Amino acid sequence: MSGKTTSARPEPRLYLATPVVTDAAALxxxxxxxxxxxxxxAVLVRLQDSDPRSMITTVKALVPAIQGAGAALLIDGHPDIVARAGADGAHLSGIAALEDALPGLKPDRIAGGGGLSTRHDSMRAGELGADYVLxxxxxxxxRRPSPDAVNERLAWWAELFEPPCVGYAISLKEAAxxxxAGADFVLVDDLVWNDPRGPAAALAEIGATIRQAHAAAPAAVAGQG
Structure with a gap:
């Protein structure tokens, strides 16, 4: 991996994680x-642990709505069912899970990496071929790192490495x-699903916050390199 050389950073995009899916038809x-x-x-689908056939059926029920909206469907874990379910990829937590899953996912499907508690783990995920780091x-x-620690890790990654970085935000302030700091994507979950106005209104507000933060970002962040 080499230092980023793009002249302008595209506007960051949203990555929506579902609650654990209990009613696929309603979702x-x-x-x-x-x-x-x-x-x-992209949408990260969180599944109830079950037999593979049941999990595949759940994912297949969500594929048209997600992919039809132009978003990628990733499964949280369970890389073994990605192809059969028609998903676009999987999110793997930890280096061992990423290593195990990559041969079956690449090059046709997305393999995202999370559970990266150290800089070394983050770099290892990138070296292995993760399509993003969270x-x-x-x-x-x-438990999760402090917002300051996440900001620091995002800024470090955005400055030095090519694969996209994702920041998991639990508030509008964190999203901004x-x-x-340099996130290419912002992952949100409860911030959307628990909003009393409903998830569509919440997501619209988060999207507006991201646009405003990107427009206000200093040149050094908006154009790495």
């Missing part, structure tokens, strides 16, 4: 309006700050 029915409210690059997500105990 599929609601997604077109939600995804139409903002520029969503910073700021919760661990198995529900992560864009300013």
């Amino acid at each position: 599929a029915a609601s997604l077109p309006a939600i995804l139409a409210s903002a520029d969503v690059a 910073f700021g997500e919760r661990d198995a105990q529900g 700050d992560f864009v300013a």
Whole structure:
């Protein structure tokens, strides 16, 4: 991987993670309006652990709504069902999971990397061929790095490495700050689904926040290199 040389950084895009899917039909029915409210690059589908056939059926129910909106569908884990479910890729947590999954996913499908607690792990994910690296997500105990730590990691990555970086935001302020730090994508979940106005309104507001933060970013961030 080499230093970034692009003259202007594109406007960061949204990466929407679903709650654990318990009613695929209801979610599929609601997604077109939600995804139409903002520029969503991808949707991360979180599945209930079950038998492969049931999980594949769940994903297949969501494929038309997500891919029909122009977004990629990634599965949280379970790389073994990606092809059979018609998904675009998988998000893997930890270097071992990424290493195991890459041969079956690349080059045709997306392999994203998360659970990268150290700079070394982040660089290793990039060297292995991860299509993006995610910073700021919760661990198995529900803990996550401080926003300052996520900002620092995003800025470091954005300055030096080619694969896109994703910042996981739990507030509008974090979304704006992560864009300013250099995030290529902003991952959101509860910030959308728990909003009393509804997910479409929440996502639209987050999208507007991202646009404003990108427009206000200093030249050194808006154009790396």
